[in-house]
Amino acid sequence: MKTINIDKKYIGRDSEPDEIEVAQQKGSYLYSRRGKKYVDFVMGWCVGSFGWDNENIKKKIQNFKGPDYVSPHQLYKPWVEYARELESLAPKKLKKSFRSTGGTESVEIALQAAMSFTERQKFISLEDGYHGDSICTRSIGSPEYGKWYKNHFSAYRIKPPLDEKSAERVALRLKKRDIAALIMEPVICNRGAMVPSQNFFDIIQEACKKSGTVLIIDEVATGFGRTGKMFACEHFHLQPDILTLGKAITGGFAPMGAVLMSDELSQAMRYETSYYSTYGWHPRSVEAALATLSYYSENRDFLETNTQEMGHYIVDQMSQMDFKEEPRFSYLGLAIGVSFEDEDYGEKIVDKAKEEGLILSEGEQGFTMFPALNIDLATVDEGLEILRRSL
Numbered sequence: 407m408k409t410i411n412i413d414k415k416y417i418g419r420d421s422e423p424d425e426i427e428v429a430q431q432k433g434s435y436l437y438s439r440r441g442k443k444y445v446d447f448v449m450g451w452c453v454g455s456f457g458w459d460n461e462n463i464k465k466k467i468q469n470f471k472g473p474d475y476v477s478p479h480q481l482y483k484p485w486v487e488y489a490r491e492l493e494s495l496a497p498k499k500l501k502k503s504f505r506s507t508g509g510t511e512s513v514e515i516a517l518q519a520a521m522s523f524t525e526r527q528k529f530i531s532l533e534d535g536y537h538g539d540s541i542c543t544r545s546i547g548s549p550e551y552g553k554w555y556k557n558h559f560s561a562y563r564i565k566p567p568l569d570e571k572s573a574e575r576v577a578l579r580l581k582k583r584d585i586a587a588l589i590m591e592p593v594i595c596n597r598g599a600m601v602p603s604q605n606f607f608d609i610i611q612e613a614c615k616k617s618g619t620v621l622i623i624d625e626v627a628t629g630f631g632r633t634g635k636m637f638a639c640e641h642f643h644l645q646p647d648i649l650t651l652g653k654a655i656t657g658g659f660a661p662m663g664a665v666l667m668s669d670e671l672s673q674a675m676r677y678e679t680s681y682y683s684t685y686g687w688h689p690r691s692v693e694a695a696l697a698t699l700s701y702y703s704e705n706r707d708f709l710e711t712n713t714q715e716m717g718h719y720i721v722d723q724m725s726q727m728d729f730k731e732e733p734r735f736s737y738l739g740l741a742i743g744v745s746f747e748d749e750d751y752g753e754k755i756v757d758k759a760k761e762e763g764l765i766l767s768e769g770e771q772g773f774t775m776f777p778a779l780n781i782d783l784a785t786v787d788e789g790l791e792i793l794r795r796s797l
């Protein structure tokens with residue numbers, strides 16, 4: 407029986423599987439079982455940020471000698487080494503790391519800490535945002551995600567465009583002093599790489615401070631260089647109270663997430679069973695995360711410059727292409743969104759590009775691209791040429 411038919415029979419999914427059956431990956435290329443080669447401009451959606459099968463990261467993981475598992479209550483040196491490194495790289499308020507298995511769990515912990523700290527129950531999030539798949543994270547995401555059950559939390563939604571006006575509306579709402587946390591991505595990868603204005607963040611940050619609202623910046627997608635800086639909040643001089651991480655944290659080699667928060671907030675989690683996570687920071691995952699961080703640190707200048715230059719280059723090249731409809735671009739570094747008036751046009755391009763050998767992701771009224779941060783010009787041009795043929 408074909409894999410796709412076995413998949414349909416035994417794997418639970420929200421929709422039909424993609425027809426590409428992955429056999430191998432290398433750098434920015436993906437190879438299917440049928441031997442077809444694809445240029446990958448999505449990289450597992452912000453996961454394989456350092457190229458698939460990255461030799462530097464892989465070598466370190468292959469030399470790992472154990473232990474098999476460490477219980478959450480025990481001590482483990484690589485945990486403290488990793489937490490110390492994160493602390494040295496993150497915005498300065500953030501001192502403590504909480505271990506998690508992925509992005510959704512990171513956001514869950516962040517929401518929980520904000521509620522415990524403020525003793526409030528309400529949230530503010532971006533309209534049609536996405537922060538994970540659990541019931542809590544869905545209830546602060548798009549109302550569309552929560553329509554199958556009664557929301558646990560009430561969330562006031564921020565309406566784009568993310569400018570001074572929308573920030574002022576949020577600031578007014580925060581004056582009631584009943585909101586536990588405001589959560590958002592710094593560059594909204596889940597909404598076509600939307601980039602908020604500096605004014606927006608200045609007003610929001612100040613209003614959160616004044617109203618005792620916890621500012622949670624969700625960098626599950628943008629963390630580890632996606633926008634040309636280690637964390638996207640650096641572009642906006644943000645000092646969040648909590649930062650959530652996942653996806654590229656191990657370059658795709660192992661599942662893991664992390665939550666960084668201030669000392670003050672972490673104290674609010676000091677009650678019994680506030681937090682456990684059996685597989686949070688599994689030793690193999692931490693080995694991959696340490697290897698990923700050292701790859702990032704050793705190549706930081708190159709990765710950040712390449713991300714910014716390739717981002718500009720890709721958008722510049724696309725702006726000279728013959729799209730059937732005027733495209734709108736939104737991007738920072740290699741988080742790139744292209745949108746159109748006609749919603750279906752983006753979907754058609756994604757499908758056609760796949761046929762031609764380029765992987766894109768459907769995004770807000772168009773498509774998004776999240777190429778590897780170390781992608782070279784020849785591969786970018788190869789991908790763009792396929793895109794040109796797919797319009």
Ligand SMILES: Cc1ncc(COP(=O)(O)O)c(C=O)c1O
Pocket residue numbers: 508509510511513536537538539591595596624625626627652653
């Ligand atoms: C911004 C953001 N937060 C949280 C998540 C959830 O992460 P995970 O799928 O690892 O649970 C995602 C996943 O796409 C995300 O984009």
